[in-house]
Amino acid sequence: MTDYMLWKNEIVERKPENAMVSFEDRGYQFGDGVYEVIRIYDGKLHVLDWHLDRLFYSMEQLAIRAPFSRSEIKQLLKQLIEKNKFTIDGKIYLQVTRGIQPRDHVYMEDLDALFYATVDRFDQPVEMWDKGVKVMLQEDIRWLRCDIKSLNLLGNVIARTKAQRSGYHEPLFHREGIVRECGASNFYMIKDGVIHTHPTNHYILGGITRKKVLLFAKELEIPVKEREIKVEELQDADECFLTATPLEVVPIIQIDKNPVNNNEIGDITKRLQQYYRKRIYDYLE
Numbered sequence: 001m002t003d004y005m006l007w008k009n010e011i012v013e014r015k016p017e018n019a020m021v022s023f024e025d026r027g028y029q030f031g032d033g034v035y036e037v038i039r040i041y042d043g044k045l046h047v048l049d050w051h052l053d054r055l056f057y058s059m060e061q062l063a064i065r066a067p068f069s070r071s072e073i074k075q076l077l078k079q080l081i082e083k084n085k086f087t088i089d090g091k092i093y094l095q096v097t098r099g100i101q102p103r104d105h106v107y108m109e110d111l112d113a114l115f116y117a118t119v120d121r122f123d124q125p126v127e128m129w130d131k132g133v134k135v136m137l138q139e140d141i142r143w144l145r146c147d148i149k150s151l152n153l154l155g156n157v158i159a160r161t162k163a164q165r166s167g168y169h170e171p172l173f174h175r176e177g178i179v180r181e182c183g184a185s186n187f188y189m190i191k192d193g194v195i196h197t198h199p200t201n202h203y204i205l206g207g208i209t210r211k212k213v214l215l216f217a218k219e220l221e222i223p224v225k226e227r228e229i230k231v232e233e234l235q236d237a238d239e240c241f242l243t244a245t246p247l248e249v250v251p252i253i254q255i256d257k258n259p260v261n262n263n264e265i266g267d268i269t270k271r272l273q274q275y276y277r278k279r280i281y282d283y284l285e
């Protein structure tokens with residue numbers, strides 16, 4: 001664990017007594033807030049502006065008054081890294097809650113939003129990259145604004161717990177017969193050399209890694225189709241993979257009890273994985 005955290009506008013020692021939350025904080029009572037997870041490589045922030053775009057989008061969609069400007073939060077996050085003398089691979093967790101008021105579903109408009117951030121070591125998930133993971137199909141019971149990176153993650157919490165207790169890495173959510181995304185990552189299927197993935201809308205989180213992977217696919221001249229994939233199409237998939245900020249590109253080798261590509265990592269997935277790694281250092285600040 002690192003020694004310092006960002007608490008509101010200050011870098012403080014990372015001790016519980018330095019960052020106390022009121023029982024009337026709306027994040028505590030309703031999960032009324034948003035968050036970001038930002039990857040750090042060699043002590044530098046990765047695609048920071050893309051994460052801040054999404055953070056401001058999430059706050060705007062929920063009418064949370066941003067407690068900082070883009071340049072202020074950039075500076076604070078960099079100070080947090082510096083103060084911790086953090087020069088290795090890791091990730092930042094940044095959370096904003098709407099503020100404090102007596103419990104009421106209806107929020108007041110003039111609340112002061114609260115925020116904190118921590119930085120922690122995160123080692124490369126080499127085993128997942130090399131061996132792939134299994135996913136478990138589950139009905140998507142989340143709300144219908146999955147495009148907002150909301151703190152309220154009960155649907156994900158229940159599904160991911162069930163998946164992991166059953167020996168799978170992630171749930172693979174489906175709703176109305178359509179494959180949506182995983183519990184904490186975006187999903188892709190490769191068929192006849194084409195990458196298929198869900199379009200960005202309210203059914204999925206528009207992943208930062210997804211955006212990057214689609215850009216890299218273009219650079220590698222691998223065709224992409226953003227479209228709804230039916231659950232029954234999965235049985236004919238040539239390859240599948242998932243993406244998320246901490247994990248980058250991870251092959252999926254099994255869906256429920258069914259092997260994908262004979263439990264082997266496919267060529268296109270491997271190419272994307274390697275290319276993603278190679279290009280990381282072009283997006284640091």
Ligand SMILES: Cc1ncc(COP(=O)(O)O)c(C=O)c1O
Nearest residue numbers: 184185186205207208209244245
């Ligand atoms: C539901 C969900 N989908 C997709 C993602 C991947 O998003 P990103 O690539 O921005 O980490 C996440 C990440 O936490 C997630 O929680």
